[in-house]
Amino acid sequence: MIKKILDTSTLDKDLLKQLDAYIMSLEGDKQEHLIHVLHKAQKLFGYLPQNLQLYVARALNLSGARVNGVVTFYSFFNEKPVGKYTISVCMGTACFVKGADKVLSRVLELTGMNKNEISKDGLFTVKDVRCIGACGLAPVMTINDKVYGKVKPKDVDDIIRHYRSIENESK
Template sequence: MAELKLADSKVRELKDVCKKFDYDKSELINVLHQAQSIFGYLPAEVQEVVADELKVNVAHVYGVVTFYSFFTMIPKGRHPVSVCMGTACYVRGAEKVLDEFKHLLNVKVGETTPDGKFSLSSLRCVGACGLAPVVTIGEKVYGRVAAEDVKNILADYS
């Protein structure tokens, strides 16, 4: 696999983040959160920069990235779609909603559409059980979603 070439401006921004946290290794999670905001995900090359700047082992950075579900090493789409599969959502038809997203986007859970527009994931609980089934697209929350609603929801992002 070829090495990813990181944009110099983004690398400088990441190094500034490390400096802002005084290169403190105990701030690794905060640095990684900001790194993911800058790059959209945390490929090995970003992890190496963080490890270099904070003077920690790359394996330690990788361990943190893979331990916390918030972090991703796979690029997300511009519109990340998450379908809640918690108990309340599941019993109210979330699986059918997820199946419809998979069908219309032609991706599996964990994948991104070839145009980079959407990525699809499922999660355990959004904390909006009264609105079950719940879908989030970016920061926007959709409640009481039925499979028939998916096409119209996606149309909002065309």
């Protein structure tokens, strides 16, 4: 019996099946597709727990350290569970000089938590990210796939209120 440091058998079987199918569908050197595979895994599972990273490493015949290195390099990847809405505030140079730090502090104030945590209502996770390539719209903030450009700290109130109201309506 092999001693298990990280148990991959606790991962959801159906989701893993979908991930396997995606990996199977990749052409050429599968190791080259690591980032795509991680995107897919994060989409399926919501985040990338350690045992999932290890699962990906073994599926692509890479070392766990290599995969963990890539996951921790890119701020897009989450090692911890995230809220329903991920608010990413771009801290790239252009956004930063246009006051992204003030936007970030307002977001944190309104959601009442620290970076990379989940808000009490389970709705939000806030991250500061590297340049997302929309410098013309600086400062930029994204909520899941939606982009908000030229955001001022006072705009944040409306935006957050908007997402909260969607949730209240759906209840």
